[in-house]
Amino acid sequence: MIDLRNVWEVCEFSDEIKYGKLDRKKFAVELYDVLSGEADEAYLDPEKFLKNTYLTSDMKELLVGALKRLAKNEGSAVYVLDTEFGGGKTHSLLLLYHVFKNRDLGTRYIQEYDIDKEYGILEVPDVDVIAIDCRRMEKETLWGELAHAFGKYEALEKYDLKKIPPTNIDEIRNLFTKPTLILIDELPVHLVTASAVKVGGTNLMELTLNFLTVLSSAVSTTSNTLLVLTLTGKQSMYEKYVEDVKKRLKGKEKSKIFDTIETVHEHFTSSVSRQAQFLIPVRDVEIYKVIQKRLIKSFNNESEAKKVVEAFYKYYDEKGLISDPKYSKEIMEMAYPFHPFLIDVLHERVATIDKFNRTRGALWLLSLVLHYIYKNKIDCKLVTTGDIPLDDPTVRDTLTSQLGRSEYINVVNTDVIEKARKLDENRNVKFAERIARTIYLCSLIEAAKIPGVKPYEIKFAICKPGDDPNIVDEVLLEMEKEFWYLYKRNGAYYFWKEPGINKVIYDYKKEVTDEEIENKIISTLKSLFKVKDKVKVVWDQSDLEDKEDLRIFVSLEPLTEDDIERILSITPSGKPRTYKNSIIFVCPDKDIFEEARNSAREVCAIEKAQKDERIKPDKSKIKELRKRLETAKGELTANCFNAFLNIGYTLVGTGAVRIEDIPIADESVRKTENLADVVVNYLKSKMQLLESISPESILDQVIMQVNVISKEFNEKGYVKVEDIYKAIRQDRRLPYILSGKTIIEAVKSGVEKELFGYADELEEVDGKFKAKIGKKVKVSWDGYIIRKDLVYVEAPKPKSKHSPVDIVTPVEPTIEPVEEPKPVEESVTPTKQTYKVSIDSYEKLTSTLNTILILKVSGGIECDMSVTIEADGDTISIESNLSDVNRLKRLIESIRSTYGQTKISGELKISSEEDISEELKRYGFRWSS
Numbered sequence: 001m002i003d004l005r006n007v008w009e010v011c012e013f014s015d016e017i018k019y020g021k022l023d024r025k026k027f028a029v030e031l032y033d034v035l036s037g038e039a040d041e042a043y044l045d046p047e048k049f050l051k052n053t054y055l056t057s058d059m060k061e062l063l064v065g066a067l068k069r070l071a072k073n074e075g076s077a078v079y080v081l082d083t084e085f086g087g088g089k090t091h092s093l094l095l096l097y098h099v100f101k102n103r104d105l106g107t108r109y110i111q112e113y114d115i116d117k118e119y120g121i122l123e124v125p126d127v128d129v130i131a132i133d134c135r136r137m138e139k140e141t142l143w144g145e146l147a148h149a150f151g152k153y154e155a156l157e158k159y160d161l162k163k164i165p166p167t168n169i170d171e172i173r174n175l176f177t178k179p180t181l182i183l184i185d186e187l188p189v190h191l192v193t194a195s196a197v198k199v200g201g202t203n204l205m206e207l208t209l210n211f212l213t214v215l216s217s218a219v220s221t222t223s224n225t226l227l228v229l230t231l232t233g234k235q236s237m238y239e240k241y242v243e244d245v246k247k248r249l250k251g252k253e254k255s256k257i258f259d260t261i262e263t264v265h266e267h268f269t270s271s272v273s274r275q276a277q278f279l280i281p282v283r284d285v286e287i288y289k290v291i292q293k294r295l296i297k298s299f300n301n302e303s304e305a306k307k308v309v310e311a312f313y314k315y316y317d318e319k320g321l322i323s324d325p326k327y328s329k330e331i332m333e334m335a336y337p338f339h340p341f342l343i344d345v346l347h348e349r350v351a352t353i354d355k356f357n358r359t360r361g362a363l364w365l366l367s368l369v370l371h372y373i374y375k376n377k378i379d380c381k382l383v384t385t386g387d388i389p390l391d392d393p394t395v396r397d398t399l400t401s402q403l404g405r406s407e408y409i410n411v412v413n414t415d416v417i418e419k420a421r422k423l424d425e426n427r428n429v430k431f432a433e434r435i436a437r438t439i440y441l442c443s444l445i446e447a448a449k450i451p452g453v454k455p456y457e458i459k460f461a462i463c464k465p466g467d468d469p470n471i472v473d474e475v476l477l478e479m480e481k482e483f484w485y486l487y488k489r490n491g492a493y494y495f496w497k498e499p500g501i502n503k504v505i506y507d508y509k510k511e512v513t514d515e516e517i518e519n520k521i522i523s524t525l526k527s528l529f530k531v532k533d534k535v536k537v538v539w540d541q542s543d544l545e546d547k548e549d550l551r552i553f554v555s556l557e558p559l560t561e562d563d564i565e566r567i568l569s570i571t572p573s574g575k576p577r578t579y580k581n582s583i584i585f586v587c588p589d590k591d592i593f594e595e596a597r598n599s600a601r602e603v604c605a606i607e608k609a610q611k612d613e614r615i616k617p618d619k620s621k622i623k624e625l626r627k628r629l630e631t632a633k634g635e636l637t638a639n640c641f642n643a644f645l646n647i648g649y650t651l652v653g654t655g656a657v658r659i660e661d662i663p664i665a666d667e668s669v670r671k672t673e674n675l676a677d678v679v680v681n682y683l684k685s686k687m688q689l690l691e692s693i694s695p696e697s698i699l700d701q702v703i704m705q706v707n708v709i710s711k712e713f714n715e716k717g718y719v720k721v722e723d724i725y726k727a728i729r730q731d732r733r734l735p736y737i738l739s740g741k742t743i744i745e746a747v748k749s750g751v752e753k754e755l756f757g758y759a760d761e762l763e764e765v766d767g768k769f770k771a772k773i774g775k776k777v778k779v780s781w782d783g784y785i786i787r788k789d790l791v792y793v794e795a796p797k798p799k800s801k802h803s804p805v806d807i808v809t810p811v812e813p814t815i816e817p818v819e820e821p822k823p824v825e826e827s828v829t830p831t832k833q834t835y836k837v838s839i840d841s842y843e844k845l846t847s848t849l850n851t852i853l854i855l856k857v858s859g860g861i862e863c864d865m866s867v868t869i870e871a872d873g874d875t876i877s878i879e880s881n882l883s884d885v886n887r888l889k890r891l892i893e894s895i896r897s898t899y900g901q902t903k904i905s906g907e908l909k910i911s912s913e914e915d916i917s918e919e920l921k922r923y924g925f926r927w928s929s
Contacts, residue, residue: 004304004307004311004381005301005304005381006379006380006381007370007381008370008374008377008380009300009304010299010305010308010337011296011305012297013296013370014297017367017370017371018371018375019371020371020375022368029043029360030090030135031090031097031131031133031185032133034094034097035136036136043094046101046105047105049094049098050095050099050109052293052294053095053293054286054292055095056286056289056290058092059088059091059092060113060115062079062081062092063096063110063115064115064119065226066079066100066228067110067115067119067124067125069224069225069226070100070179070225070226071121071179071224072121077216077219077220077225077227078220078228079226079227079228080228080230081093081228081230081231088290088359089230089231090230091359093131093185093230096129096181096183097129099124100127100129103123103125103126106124107122107123125179126178127178127179127224128150128176128177128178129181130146130150130181130182131183131185132182132183132184133185134184134187134190135185135190137190139153140160140204141160141163141165141204141207141211142184142211142212143156143160143166143211143215144156144159144160144161146175146182147160147175155174155175163197163199163204164199164207165208166211166214169214172215172218173221173222176222179223179224180222181225181228182219182225182227182228183228184230187212188231191209192205287343287347288335288338288343290359291338291359291362291366292334292335292336295363295367296337305333308336308337308382309329309332309336311381311465312382312465313329313332314465315463315464316460321459321460321463322460323456323460327341327460336382337382337383338383339382339383339384339385341384341461342383342384342385342461345441345442346362346365349441349444349451350444350445353404353445354446356403365388365395366383368392368394368398369383369388372389372392381464384461384462385434385437386433386434386438387437388437390412390417390437396409396412399440399444400412403444407497408497410485411497412440415436415479415483415485415495416436416437419432419436419482419483420433420435421433422482429467429468431471434462435458435472435475435476436479438461438462439453439458439486439495440495442457442494443494443496450489450492451494452487452488452489452490453493453494454492455472455476455491458493459472479493483502484499484500484502485503486500486502501621501628504612504615505602505605505609505628508604508605508606508608508609508612509602509605511605511608512601512605516604517597517601518556520600520604521556521596521636524636525554525640525644525675526539528640528641528673528675529554529676530674530676534738534739535551535552535584535676535680535738536549536552537552537554537676538553538554541553544571544572544583546575546577546578547579548726548729550729550737550739551582552585552676552679553583553584553585553586554586554587554644555586556588557587558589558590558593558646559659561657561658564585564657564659565657567583567585568583578730579726579729580730581731581736582729582736584648584679584683585647585648585649585659586644586647586675587644587646587659588643588646589661592639593639593643595639595643596636596639596640596643599636599639599640602632603632603636606629606632641673641675642664644675645661645662645663645664647659647661647679647683649683649688651688652687652733652734652735653850653885654733655732655733662678662679662682683736687919688736689736689737689738690737691738691742692742693737693743693746695747695750695753695755695756696750696755698724698743698746698750699755700885702728702731702734703727705731705733706731706734708723708727709723709727717769717786717787717789717790718762718784718785718787718790719785720782720784721744721747721779721782721783722740722782724743725743744779744781747783747785748776748777750785751772751773751774751776751779752775752777754773754788756773756786756787757769757771757772757773757786757787757790757791758771758786759771759772759783759784760780760783760784761784765792765794767790768790768792769790769791769792770792770793771786771791771793773786773791773793832862832912833911833912833913833914834909834910834911834929835909835912835916835928836908836910836929837907837908837909837927838906838926839865839867839904839905842896842902844904845867845906848925849888849892852882852885855910855916861911861912861916862881862910863882863911864880864909865878865882865906865908866878866906867905867906868904868906869892869895869902869903870902870904871895871901871903872899872901878891
């Protein structure tokens with residue numbers, strides 16, 4: 001990211017903002033407080049007030065209009081400031097009040113904006129300033145209050161006491177002795193309360209409206225006199241004074257009260273509209289400068305501010321995040337250090353809530369935000385919706401309780417803070433809380449309006465140069481799954497006070513038992529471990545009986561090497577285990593399994609939620625739950641699959657137990673959804689499980705290595721085929737085989753190659769056994785292989801020359817055509833490939849021998865090894881064809897234990913008719929030809 005300065009480095013804030021000496025009175029002023037001298041110094045002191053006031057276009061129009069009317073008797077005589085609550089009307093009245101009450105200061109002010117030159121008004125005229133706040137009237141009627149403010153109450157006293165307005169314009173005009181400015185604030189509020197005061201056959205409101213017409217006429221027909229009124233929005237008026245109105249109207253229902261207010265509003269508007277000019281003091285686009293002027297004392301470095309705006313605008317443009325053309329670079333400069341979207345949200349959305357004063361509320365909130373950022377030196381280049389610190393108690397209270405939305409405190413604490421931060425914990429880029437803050441602000445809108453914010457708006461609102469906007473979409477998906485109060489409608493996200501489906505699911509999660517979780521995981525695993533290739537899957541350790549069948553034991557608990565050793569040693573009934581090479585172990589990764597448990601809990605909770613009476617009537621929630629269940633089941637399946645890639649097996653050659661993870665990137669994982677296949681294929685790739693074995697290995701590796709059958713074969717000269725199979729299932733040093741078919745095929749091949757003979761049953765002849773050798777045979781499970789030197793082959797019986805039944809028939813001689821002799825075909829001996837592997841350490845030697853064991857079992861290879869061992873001055877040379885690898889391993893281990901430190905050098909030559917380079921690579925061998 002470009003090196004940009006933080007807002008607290010670029011901007012100079014007031015001491016109040018820096019040190020948190022914030023008072024609402026600085027941002028919320030009433031005219032009556034200024035008139036009584038009780039307002040904050042920022043409003044009482046005309047110089048401070050004018051310095052902090054940004055002159056909007058309509059405020060300038062009002063000021064110019066007032067100057068022209070009062071100095072030149074030109075223009076409108078009546079102005080109405082039309083705005084909802086907090087739209088700048090009181091501030092506009094105070095601008096006129098201070099400019100005309102303080103002529104010298106006011107003159108300098110209009111000169112600052114070149115009003116004197118532009119309109120030919122060189123100075124502020126000398127006028128009477130009469131200001132009335134209708135919420136603090138001393139007299140009962142507006143005409144009585146007006147006369148009192150002029151200091152001429154006696155002139156209209158009789159009318160005030162009788163509550164009857166004067167109808168003679170001259171009586172009003174007599175109050176004006178010189179150019180006069182009349183400021184009347186919040187008149188509609190007085191009208192609402194006056195509507196409940198009966199006067200003869202009418203009420204005080206109707207009489208006041210009549211007086212307003214007379215007053216407007218009197219002002220319009222009097223030179224250099226101006227009347228400025230404020231028009232309060234209907235809803236604001238209702239919210240602010242409803243309780244008082246209820247009392248005055250003696251229990252009228254709410255609808256009638258509002259009807260009264262609407263009537264007052266319309267009557268007032270129509271009463272003044274004929275002679276008045278309507279103004280809106282603060283236009284939408286000007287709010288940026290108003291806020292900047294009020295909150296930023298000065299810029300320490302304006303070029304740095306422009307640099308920030310330039311960087312953000314360029315980033316938004318490049319990423320295509322600007323959906324509204326109004327957000328130009330110029331607008332961003334006007335709003336800096338605030339993001340214009342933040343100000344718009346406050347001004348256009350939050351301000352629809354009447355308890356949030358449009359301008360004052362925004363100023364108060366943003367001053368709190370700036371103080372928080374300054375105090376904590378937050379990394380903040382531009383203040384966005386994502387920077388509103390809802391974890392700060394004052395800010396949270398401002399945007400919940402003080403808006404009449406106390407029920408949203410749970411929303412903020414649970415989703416916007418707690419759950420958002422939990423999501424952020426797992427991410428380098430902390431987006432969740434910033435997104436949640438943005439959604440919450442955009443949810444604060446008057447009930448009749450549509451709340452919410454769309455993803456493209458969120459990206460524009462919170463992303464900064466260097467961020468990947470696509471992360472917003474990812475986080476929103478996570479929020480949809482985790483947040484309790486988050487809703488989505490027409491693509492827009494918003495918070496609502498009532499918890500949604502996530503909360504219902506959460507409640508049911510607490511009810512899900514461990515047994516339900518385990519059952520759900522087992523049912524999922526059973527769908528993943530499909531029985532294939534005669535490999536059985538066992539789920540309960542108590543079912544691991546002592547059998548020769550190959551099985552995969554799936555444990556729901558992580559296993560250690562000691563756990564596996566115990567299971568291989570002792571059967572569930574407590575007896576020693578015979579078949580120790582018939583069990584493959586699968587157990588979970590602890591961390592991933594915990595994710596699987598969470599997924600199982602989620603599935604169980606959603607299934608329970610589907611039956612909830614609160615959900616059943618709502619078709620949209622039922623539909624959403626179905627989608628959630630489908631997603632949750634998918635996640636459970638994926639987590640179970642990934643968790644159970646932990647495999648335990650015994651190593652070929654040593655029989656040692658090994659536990660390792662099958663890499664997710666392994667080809668055996670990517671190509672199948674059946675975990676049983678994944679396990680089998682992985683062990684095949686490691687040559688720990690073989691589909692076929694060479695007949696040579698039956699002699700060299702099985703019969704010679706397994707003591708029981710080795711003794712029988714050497715002493716008696718035969719061994720049963722079934723016993724060979726059982727020997728493999730018993731001896732952990734041998735590879736796993738899928739089934740007995742592997743042995744049958746190896747025996748058939750060995751008989752054909754004349755490595756040994758085969759007999760279905762034993763029949764001894766002269767110390768040998770009748771057997772077939774050198775031909776294809778059909779091998780029986782109960783048959784025997786016979787040592788080659790003990791094979792008795794019965795000679796074929798010759799046919800007799802003259803059989804008694806032979807009939808000799810004379811045959812005439814025939815001359816056969818003479819064929820040319822055919823060339824004798826030479827037998828082609830397959831070319832063997834040779835691989836030379838250097839040996840330079842004890843570790844290299846032992847690992848090489850272990851690999852040779854595997855290679856000799858899986859196929860026909862020939863080996864020659866020449867090794868020299870130097871130890872304690874002795875030199876030991878070993879030459880071997882590796883016919884008995886295990887015996888050689890024992891010899892080398894004996895030498896090492898005798899001498900301790902040894903130096904080993906040598907070479908292994910491997911010859912094979914087949915290309916075994918891939919197998920050698922898999923085991924990390926380097927070789928030369």
